[in-house]
Amino acid sequence: MDTSTSIVIFGASGDLTWRKLIPALYNNFKKGRLHDCANIVGFARRDWSDEFFQTRLREGVEKFSADTFDQAIWDDFTTRLHYFRGNLTKADDFERLDDYLHQLDNKQNPVIASEAKQSPSQTAEIASSQKNAPRNDSAAANRLYYLATAPSFYGSTANYLGEAQMTTQEEGWRRIIIEKPFGRDLASAEELNAAVHAAFEESQVYRIDHYLGKETAQNILFFRFANTIFEPIWNRRYVNSVQISVAESVEVGERAGYYDKSGVLRDMFQNHLFQLLALVAMESPASFNADAIRNEKAKVFQSIRPVDLNDTVLAQYEGYCETEGVAPDSRTPTYAALKLFIDNWRWQGVPFYLRSGKALKHKNTEIIIEFQRPPHLMFDLPAGNDFTPNVLSICIQPDEGIHLRFEAKVPDSDQDMRSVNMEFHYDESFDGTPIPEAYERLLLEALDGDASLFTRADEIEAAWRAIDPVINGWADRSHPKLATHQKGEWGPQAATDLLARDGHRWRFGCVEHRLS
Ligand code: BG6
Numbered sequence: 001m002d003t004s005t006s007i008v009i010f011g012a013s014g015d016l017t018w019r020k021l022i023p024a025l026y027n028n029f030k031k032g033r034l035h036d037c038a039n040i041v042g043f044a045r046r047d048w049s050d051e052f053f054q055t056r057l058r059e060g061v062e063k064f065s066a067d068t069f070d071q072a073i074w075d076d077f078t079t080r081l082h083y084f085r086g087n088l089t090k091a092d093d094f095e096r097l098d099d100y101l102h103q104l105d106n107k108q109n110p111v112i113a114s115e116a117k118q119s120p121s122q123t124a125e126i127a128s129s130q131k132n133a134p135r136n137d138s139a140a141a142n143r144l145y146y147l148a149t150a151p152s153f154y155g156s157t158a159n160y161l162g163e164a165q166m167t168t169q170e171e172g173w174r175r176i177i178i179e180k181p182f183g184r185d186l187a188s189a190e191e192l193n194a195a196v197h198a199a200f201e202e203s204q205v206y207r208i209d210h211y212l213g214k215e216t217a218q219n220i221l222f223f224r225f226a227n228t229i230f231e232p233i234w235n236r237r238y239v240n241s242v243q244i245s246v247a248e249s250v251e252v253g254e255r256a257g258y259y260d261k262s263g264v265l266r267d268m269f270q271n272h273l274f275q276l277l278a279l280v281a282m283e284s285p286a287s288f289n290a291d292a293i294r295n296e297k298a299k300v301f302q303s304i305r306p307v308d309l310n311d312t313v314l315a316q317y318e319g320y321c322e323t324e325g326v327a328p329d330s331r332t333p334t335y336a337a338l339k340l341f342i343d344n345w346r347w348q349g350v351p352f353y354l355r356s357g358k359a360l361k362h363k364n365t366e367i368i369i370e371f372q373r374p375p376h377l378m379f380d381l382p383a384g385n386d387f388t389p390n391v392l393s394i395c396i397q398p399d400e401g402i403h404l405r406f407e408a409k410v411p412d413s414d415q416d417m418r419s420v421n422m423e424f425h426y427d428e429s430f431d432g433t434p435i436p437e438a439y440e441r442l443l444l445e446a447l448d449g450d451a452s453l454f455t456r457a458d459e460i461e462a463a464w465r466a467i468d469p470v471i472n473g474w475a476d477r478s479h480p481k482l483a484t485h486q487k488g489e490w491g492p493q494a495a496t497d498l499l500a501r502d503g504h505r506w507r508f509g510c511v512e513h514r515l516s
Pocket of ligand 1: 248267
């Protein structure tokens with residue numbers, strides 16, 4: 001079957017398109033993975049020409065993917081880039097867009113193209129006569145819509161696409177990718193899901209969480225389920241606690257306007273940290289299929305015990321309120337740490353400690369599995385020497401890899417022991433093969449129709465259901481004041497105390513290794 005696929009990016013003049021989407025598409029093109037993708041159409045309000053759009057996008061690729069930029073390949077890629085000036089709030093503009101896409105499809109069709117060559121004046125005529133006509137059985141014109149707009153346009157854009165009959169699948173598939181944030185609480189997420197479902201079937205919807213596109217996040221399922229040695233101990237009998245840390249060294253910067261209305265729980269926990277949590281905690285799916293995987297992830301969110309507010313710490317880095325765009329008396333948390341439990345047989349009683357913040361000491365995303373102490377220890381520990389349990393660190397970024405710490409006897413000693421490290425690093429094991437940007441994989445998967453790396457409606461809602469009470473609990477001003485911490489620290493003292501209460505401490509498996 002001849003196929004031509006058009007990707008339409010709504011919000012094409014924005015940062016995401018320039019910084020992430022086009023570099024990702026360009027890199028996929030360079031790797032020969034976009035055979036069917038005939039057109040990439042940027043939809044935005046600005047009065048730009050195709051040439052201006054292409055030049056701007058080239059600058060983006062040169063800047064954000066400098067290592068892979070190649071002028072000859074760009075010249076080929078750029079022939080697919082088109083700009084369509086339109087307004088997201090005008091139904092007519094969606095109709096015009098649909099006509100335009102049909103014209104582009106027809107250009108891909110050799111019969112139409114050769115007829116058009118004979119008589120340029122016929123081009124528009126042919127295009128319009130084709131508009132609502134079913135295409136030749138041997139051809140399919142697919143469409144991938146990407147909502148890279150402000151979130152307030154997600155529901156209405158889906159609605160306009162539906163009204164313009166741009167979501168029906170007679171002439172090829174129709175899919176929609178929706179950027180985060182997907183709602184700002186359970187009610188708004190439900191509302192948005194309802195709006196999207198009025199125009200698209202759930203199977204057509206691809207909700208982005210770029211953490212799922214990260215190689216190291218994808219590797220969690222391979223690590224757990226393509227090996228036999230870890231899964232038997234991946235439960236409450238052997239695991240003492242789990243930590244998930246997503247530390248960022250950047251401040252809120254130019255995103256303050258958005259961030260101050262959002263805060264770390266919405267910006268990072270409901271999506272990224274919870275997705276990592278699900279990958280670590282889920283049961284084994286029966287197959288590597290989108291619904292099988294997402295069924296298991298949804299069950300994790302549904303099993304989260306309501307979080308006790310006493311097990312939460314929220315904080316702001318000092319100086320946050322002086323950032324342009326932040327309210328001077330803002331109580332928006334830039335840091336959060338919390339303890340939660342998953343009420344099922346596998347994880348009963350195992351604390352999961354999650355933390356994330358901005359303006360912290362280093363960028364570091366890692367998952368730590370701390371195992372139980374041996375049931376009986378026959379070795380003498382030197383006085384004051386605490387026993388170190390086995391610790392498995394899954395380093396998501398920046399130093400991607402996996403470390404396992406275990407105890408070893410110090411040579412030439414009687415029974416001294418020390419923790420040593422067994423390591424896997426991507427760059428060493430895979431000969432320096434660069435780890436692709438998350439958006440590269442995500443765009444490919446959506447083009448391929450595989451939604452495993454995208455979040456489903458029920459997952460999103462279950463995640464909001466778990467985090468909303470924490471956000472609401474803290475919104476109540478009678479709750480203790482936000483903690484503060486200095487920039488460049490690992491967070492507030494209260495977060496250290498949260499674990500110390502349980503006899504734990506935050507671990508830095510990957511960072512310790514990197515800095516040692
Ligand atoms: C985004 C958040 O979703 O993820 C940002 O909105 C955050 O605030 C970013 O900085 C972190 O992503 P990464 O890939 O740099 O860890």
